Amino acid sequence: MELPYAEPYKIKTIEHIHSSTRKQRVEWIKQAKYNLFNLSSDQVFIDLLTDSGTGSMSQEQWSAIMSGDESYAGSRSFLELRDTIRELTGFEYVLPTHQGRAAENVLFSAMIKKGDIIPGNAHFDTTKGHIEFREARAYDCTIDEASNTSAIHPFKGNIDTRKLENAISIYGKERIPMIIVTITCNSTGGQPVSMKNLAEVRSFADKYGIPVFFDSARFAENAYFIQNREAGYHDWSIREITREMFKFADGMTMSSKKDGLVNIGGFIAMNSESLYREASHFNIMFEGFLSYGGMAGRDMAALAVGLREATTFEFLDSRIRQVHYLGEKLAELEIPVQEPFGGHAIFVDAKKFLPGVAHEEYIGQTLAIELYLEAGIRAVEIGTLLADRDPDTRENRYPELELVRLAIPRRVYSRNHMDYIAVALKNIYDRRNDIKKGYRIISEAPIMRHFTVELEPAEDGQKGTR
């Protein structure tokens, strides 16, 4: 018999979590205005809201915390971090930031202006938020297969270079200061981008003299998929693949809360000295001095160790196999999930799951609330609430996919937790035809509304807010 996979670590410290009754959850979600972000964590049994900053650190990371250097300037911990990033990515210049969106803020302050167009593969919401905040626009060039949850394609994060050509012909290259490739592509389901596609984007960009930046939050998971799925890379190590991927970019932004295996942190890395100098001004203004950028020395020390751990096959194999174990369980139960499974999460296709709920009543959010009520599991809607309103027309943008993301924190939950999640979804699936009403918005913010939106159950005859 082939041995099953087992976690390459054992548990030294535990954190208690508490189950609750359905009656309690009915009350709590009502008080939370049907927004799962408003729940306190002790009202949640299994928290799949995000894999960002929610992972467990290793004893080596905790040891590094103790020896972090808190010097304002020239911190040894920064130099260790910079050298690690140089080694893993090949980029010469590194600016630390307090998290990923801060890296976007600093880089975009130096590179994006009003009226610009930023092509890429399904930009993440903070990325799009920082682009739109500058009165520029994100232009989605993801391959069409990405929006079909049952289409089998090994690299559903890929960019369609014909769509890049369209962006040039509609807007002209002068309005395009950069192309952003998100590896893995969170918004299409944690889907990877192939090495071949990274090379194609690079040669396209070279043709027009446009810089390419990788939004690299889950770059190590992307490297694992290349090793696993792309011909020619099976014998390469994760770090060899990582170095090769970054050869196709001019720079990167990073949310270290994912593949940095830390609870907070981020950075920008790049080749261009002049860009580094320009971005440095914004870093000092928004984040902090160049050798800490919003991070404590101890956090940078833990990040340097985390980046090394995250770029090992041993870590990535158990990480991704745990996520896929959940996906396979759900698929066996005939629950509609996006396939092939992505890296950090399983995405449930809420439109297929709840055909009785109208899209004006937020199908994904309805399913996420049901999951909480059923079992105390907190997931997140990736659908109409997240897609927000069109900044020009202020109409709801209805994305092709209404998904519920089950994001799996790194090194946190066991296989029993995965089984529990699968049964909870199966129970809802069995009664899916009884779920016909969704929710309506009672208040929302002008940008990135999903974090703070307030909802109420939609009543019969009452239309959701349009």
Ligand code: F0G
């Ligand atoms: N880019 C990607 C692809 C992300 O997934 C995130 C965060 C960011 C940038 C921003 O980084 O949170 O450190 O400021 N994603 C989290 C998530 C929030 O739940 O997927 P941040």
